[in-house]
Amino acid sequence: METRQIRYFLKVAEMEHMTEAAISLHVAQSSVSRQISNLENELDVELFIREGRRVKLTPLGKIFYDRMKQAMNLMDDAKREVKEYMNPEKGTVRIAFPISMAAHTLPSIIYAFRTRYPEAQFEMSNALYPDLIKGVVNGEFNLAMIAPMPIKEHEKKITGTTLFTENIVALLPLHHPLANRTSILLRELKDDPFVVLPEGFIFRDQVVQACNVARFSPQVAFEGKDIDALKGLVSAGLGVALMPESTLVDNTPRSTVMIPLTDANLTRTVGVIYPTQRELLPTEQLFYNFLLEIYERLNEFKK
Amino acid sequence: METRQIRYFLKVAEMEHMTEAAISLHVAQSSVSRQISNLENELDVELFIREGRRVKLTPLGKIFYDRMKQAMNLMDDAKREVKEYMNPEKGTVRIAFPISMAAHTLPSIIYAFRTRYPEAQFEMSNALYPDLIKGVVNGEFNLAMIAPMPIKEHEKKITGTTLFTENIVALLPLHHPLANRTSILLRELKDDPFVVLPEGFIFRDQVVQACNVARFSPQVAFEGKDIDALKGLVSAGLGVALMPESTLVDNTPRSTVMIPLTDANLTRTVGVIYPTQRELLPTEQLFYNFLLEIYERLNEFKK
DNA sequence: ATGTATTCATGCAAAAAACGCATTGATTTC
DNA sequence: GAAATCAATGCGTTTTTTGCATGAATACAT
Known part of the structure; x- marks a missing residue:
């Protein structure tokens, strides 16, 4: 079970289409097809149903997909963590947020952050409310701005702070x-x-x-x-x-x-959440602390 | 970052010795050395300190080791899960326990379990108390017998039941x-x-x-x-x-x-614990339910 | 101190794996 | 029913990994 196979598998599963996945992966279709086949052989299990000219995940394939997605996120995060360890201020913050913050809230925060750490990078994505929570839990991203702050129900898996x-x-x-x-x-x-x-x-x-x-x-x-x-x-x-x-x-x-x-x-209430189970990557930790600091001062000022 | 590299890395990290790791992995020493080197190049980081003829993890290497250990456990578990999905009764239960249960408690439980599911396999290991908890948390095994039952402090990460x-x-x-x-x-x-x-x-x-x-x-x-x-x-x-x-x-x-x-x-109190964050593999779930059932009946009988 | 034994890194050829191309067979679409 | 699309497969080519031999550095023994 090599990561190359897993990467191909994930892409095919998402696209439900081998040829398109191959294009997106910049390899020949035959390579993808063969790696998937090898993977299925090794696991001794059908991951996809070949119905006509489509491929769809079997129920078991879906389970495997979830597990592999999580494992790959873990590995990618570890890689970034190690790379950012030496100088966090040059690293990347991956953050998601609802559309309502795309216009003003996020840009002004990022502007302020980059004033202090000019080399910090950002990867941003927006998502609907439930996907913000899901994404933080399964590791698609480690930080999410969210409003309103979610309540007890997810307390075990996510931690967060109300900003304002x-x-x-x-x-x-x-x-x-x-x-x-x-x-x-x-x-x-x-x-x-x-x-x-x-x-x-x-x-x-x-x-x-x-x-x-x-x-x-x-x-x-x-x-x-x-x-x-x-x-x-x-x-x-x-x-x-x-x-x-x-x-x-x-x-x-x-x-x-x-x-x-x-x-x-x-x-x-507008806040920020991160996964309880995992630690934030160095640059993200920097950003999180920055957020708390900024808004604490701002809220103080309002009084 | 291929899993082959990670497997080599983990083994070398554990043995603090490339040659022995190579032997244990059934490959040439040069292969291991090269893969480690490739990995370090890709991450652009020193994972090991070469002090004399020893190799030791750098502080950063230790962090990376923990992450990779977890990721590989996740992948291995996923593989087993998929393989056992179709017929759990032929799968494997991986379980750890303190020495005090090695002589009587565990063997009699396993004997009873195998009477019902003759094809079930077991992988057993014993460990000291804190390692039982640590092992369940980081995924080295998913089930552990333990006595006494641990209390609140770990409640977030492990779940368990008192058996008797x-x-x-x-x-x-x-x-x-x-x-x-x-x-x-x-x-x-x-x-x-x-x-x-x-x-x-x-x-x-x-x-x-x-x-x-x-x-x-x-x-x-x-x-x-x-x-x-x-x-x-x-x-x-x-x-x-x-x-x-x-x-x-x-x-x-x-x-x-x-x-x-x-x-x-x-x-x-003697009990059994498993990780809150992960689900038990199919065969392990079978075993866990079996445990609860057996001891519930047994405790009932004692009254 | 000097020689010997280990150990990790590296050059190089052999083996293995992955790749791309071309093609086949099956299925969908028009 | 013809054309188009798609996944699978055979095969030659390219890339990667491996193993062996060797070198450099260190630890150990005498």
């Missing part, structure tokens, strides 16, 4: 009747069309729940698959939206206005 | 003044020479502590490095010993006599 609490605000088109107010109550929007994220996004659920607390069900007019899409929809006058305040800092779209909500508890 | 509670009894030479009694108090042995396990064995500490509870410090005459050695020492009349009852069942040595102790709480 931010307000949720309303974004209205400029010609909206309430656009001139300095603040509103959420319930005042009960008859407005809402633009929200699609099902599956945690922030959509938070919006709907907030409305329910304000004793109405939001009338969903449009769905946009990221925060910027929502902004566009509001900007076009197609509805109103709720957003975390940080996504609007320095970035309120044209023809819209941001209005604070005076409802109680209309906030979300 | 057994009495601790005294083993006396046949000509001992108390040898004809049907039971004694531990304190009656306060002036006797004791034979005990060496430092580092948990059961030694238990014995000493039990004596302290009986308000005396045992006078240690001899140390034997396993239970059978202790039995021999008692049999030769060199002292008295305390032992878990199960180690004497069907096996009281010649010229000795086993006497129950009437002190309260002179018992130890």
Whole structure:
């Protein structure tokens, strides 16, 4: 069982297609086919079902995939750890975050971090809420920004810290009747069309729940698959939206206005998580400490 | 980073000797040397210090060793899991246990298990108390019998069940003044020479502590490095010993006599542990369930 | 101190493994 | 039913690994 075989296996499993996997791996299709075959021989097990011209993982193959994914992540991390050990400030931070932080929160953190450590590298990916947690648990990445902070249920496998609490605000088109107010109550929007994220996004659920607390069900007019899409929809006058305040800092779209909500508890907690079982890589540890330090000072300042 | 390199690396790290590692791996020394060198080149790091004709892990090498050990255990386990998936009853149970269970407890359990699953295989190893826990955590084995059951401190990483509670009894030479009694108090042995396990064995500490509870410090005459050695020492009349009852069942040595102790709480809990983070392999799961079932019935019967 | 025995690293040829190409047979698509 | 796509396989080529021989450095014994 050589890592080359495992790498080929993982790629084929993900693509469910040998030829494409071979292209993606920059080797001939025959090589991939043969290595997979060797692997199956060694394990004495069918990992793929050849149905017609497709290959799909068998149930057993899926189990094997999960295990190998984890093992390879472990090995890759170890490699990075060893390489970064001597000078962490030149290493790489691999971090994932929800789309809502892509525009402002993350960039400003990274900017600050790179001011102190100019040679640090970043690998970023965004993911939906459950995948952030899953990714941290199975080692796809070791750090994730997340909002809201997950609760007890995952406590055994992930550890984290709340960095700050931010307000949720309303974004209205400029010609909206309430656009001139300095603040509103959420319930005042009960008859407005809402633009929200699609099902599956945690922030959509938070919006709907907030409305329910304000004793109405939001009338969903449009769905946009990221925060910027929502902004566009509001900007076009197609509805109103709720957003975390940080996504609007320095970035309120044209023809819209941001209005604070005076409802109680209309906030979300933003934090960072990492796996309990594994240690952070040197550079990531540096970044994590940096995060805590920065936000501790910032929160202190707010008081 | 190929698994061949990692296997060579692990062996060299353990033996601190390339030539011996090569012999143990059934390859030429030059191959091992070359692969280690390749690995170091790829990682761009010194894994070993060449001091004279020895090789020792650098501090960084130690970190890498731990990571790789874990990764390889994961891969090996995955391989076994996949192979055993189809028919668990033909698979292998890898289990570790303290020496005190080597004579009676383990063999009788295994005998019973093999009566139901005649094709099951066993790989057994014994280890000191802390290594039992360490081994389960880092994946050297997935199951360990252990006594006493460890407490909270490791709760996050290991899970386990208490199987039964057994009495601790005294083993006396046949000509001992108390040898004809049907039971004694531990304190009656306060002036006797004791034979005990060496430092580092948990059961030694238990014995000493039990004596302290009986308000005396045992006078240690001899140390034997396993239970059978202790039995021999008692049999030769060199002292008295305390032992878990199960180690004497069907096996009281010649010229000795086993006497129950009437002190309260002179018992130890015997249990089985497995890692919280990983799932048991199919055959091991079978064995674990078997254990629970057997001892539940047995404990029921005792009442 | 000097010689001898070990031990790890390296050059080089042999063996083994992986690769790419071409082709086959099976299946899907139009 | 023809064309296209895909995975498997035979085969010659390339790459990698191995083993042997050797060299350099160190430890040990006398």
